[in-house]
Amino acid sequence: MHFVTGGAYNGKGEWVEKQYGIHRASHFWYSAYRSSAPPEVENFTDIDGVIVWEGIEYWVKDVLTYSREEEIQQRVQQFLVDFAAWENSKRTRKVILIGTDITKGIVPVDEKDRLLRDVCGRVYQKMAKQATQMDIIWYGIAQKIK
Amino acid sequence: MARIIFISGGVRSGKSQLAEKLAIDRAHYHGKQLHYIATAQPSDKEMVLRIKHHQKHRQESGKKWMTWEQPRNVHQLATHYSSNDIILLDCLTTLLNNEFFYENRWSDYEFQQQIFKNLVQGIKELSSKVDTLILVSNEIFHDVISDEPLVLVYGKMLGRLHQKIVALADEAYLVDAGCLIQMKGGEEYERLNGRWNSL
Numbered sequence: 001m002h003f004v005t006g007g008a009y010n011g012k013g014e015w016v017e018k019q020y021g022i023h024r025a026s027h028f029w030y031s032a033y034r035s036s037a038p039p040e041v042e043n044f045t046d047i048d049g050v051i052v053w054e055g056i057e058y059w060v061k062d063v064l065t066y067s068r069e070e071e072i073q074q075r076v077q078q079f080l081v082d083f084a085a086w087e088n089s090k091r092t093r094k095v096i097l098i099g100t101d102i103t104k105g106i107v108p109v110d111e112k113d114r115l116l117r118d119v120c121g122r123v124y125q126k127m128a129k130q131a132t133q134m135d136i137i138w139y140g141i142a143q144k145i146k
Numbered sequence: 147m148a149r150i151i152f153i154s155g156g157v158r159s160g161k162s163q164l165a166e167k168l169a170i171d172r173a174h175y176h177g178k179q180l181h182y183i184a185t186a187q188p189s190d191k192e193m194v195l196r197i198k199h200h201q202k203h204r205q206e207s208g209k210k211w212m213t214w215e216q217p218r219n220v221h222q223l224a225t226h227y228s229s230n231d232i233i234l235l236d237c238l239t240t241l242l243n244n245e246f247f248y249e250n251r252w253s254d255y256e257f258q259q260q261i262f263k264n265l266v267q268g269i270k271e272l273s274s275k276v277d278t279l280i281l282v283s284n285e286i287f288h289d290v291i292s293d294e295p296l297v298l299v300y301g302k303m304l305g306r307l308h309q310k311i312v313a314l315a316d317e318a319y320l321v322d323a324g325c326l327i328q329m330k331g332g333e334e335y336e337r338l339n340g341r342w343n344s345l
Binding site: 006007008009010011014057058061100101102103104105106108113116117138139140141143 | 285287288289290291301302304305306308309311312313318320329330
């Protein structure tokens with residue numbers, strides 16, 4: 001698993017496209033910006049290759065409108081367990097997670113935004129922990145963290 | 147084409163001072179003339195104070211800066227410069243603001259494309275004339291998701307602009323709390339970095 005983060009509009013998606021030779025129009029590119037749900041492991045039992053889940057902060061924001069943080073953390077945990085197993089069963093399998101870092105601005109006035117920041121930060125910690133690779137993208141330049 | 151150096155950082159990170167140091171150092175080392183392109187407009191009391199602070203700082207540097215006030219259309223300055231000049235432009239964010247709000251057409255896609263093209267073209271024109279072009283900008287990309295179309299469009303444009311400039315740049319730096327973090331290029335980095343750290 002490869003976790004890719006950085007500020008908004010910093011070219012994270014483009015970097016992943018180049019790095020992995022996968023296009024964002026691909027069926028294996030799940031984007032919360034385009035209202036896609038996250039990939040489900042059941043759909044990939046017989047499929048190898050690279051799966052991208054992009055816009056995690058948008059997904060968190062969306063799910064927070066109808067559920068509590070515990071449920072989100074649980075879904076993320078399940079996702080990570082499922083896809084780690086999927087990846088481990090074949091060498092040609094890989095999951096890329098792309099999430100915008102929204103945790104370094106001023107404290108938001110809106111309570112919902114404060115919660116979003118908190119939840120997002122904790123979700124990213126989980127992802128970073130599970131990931132074997134992590135990069136922070138700064139205007140197209142990658143800084144390898146892990 | 148000249149050397150393009152991009153420096154970006156958060157508010158009060160010390161990015162302007164470091165950019166000035168970099169310009170002064172290069173001017174001294176290569177015997178070049180220092181120029182400063184000021185993009186801010188004294189629109190309110192706060193901005194007047196910020197401008198004064200920057201002017202005072204440049205005066206105190208004891209170096210001869212030639213100041214050009216150019217809130218828009220920076221390409222118009224290109225004809226005034228030669229390969230003997232080092233240009234510091236502070237900052238891209240304000241420049242984009244000024245272009246962006248000049249007409250009330252920010253939501254118009256054609257207008258956005260035009261501004262983007264003009265800004266990149268302006269930067270290329272400047273850099274084609276001078277020895278070094280140093281561009282200062284702001285880190286504004288780590289805030290919570292905005293629902294405001296204006297904020298989204300502006301952020302996207304500035305982000306695209308930064309990506310484009312970093313791709314063109316020979317050196318790119320991120321400034322955090324007065325510390326310079328090199329993200330791209332620069333053989334002078336080692337030599338300068340030691341000195342800067344001891345400031």
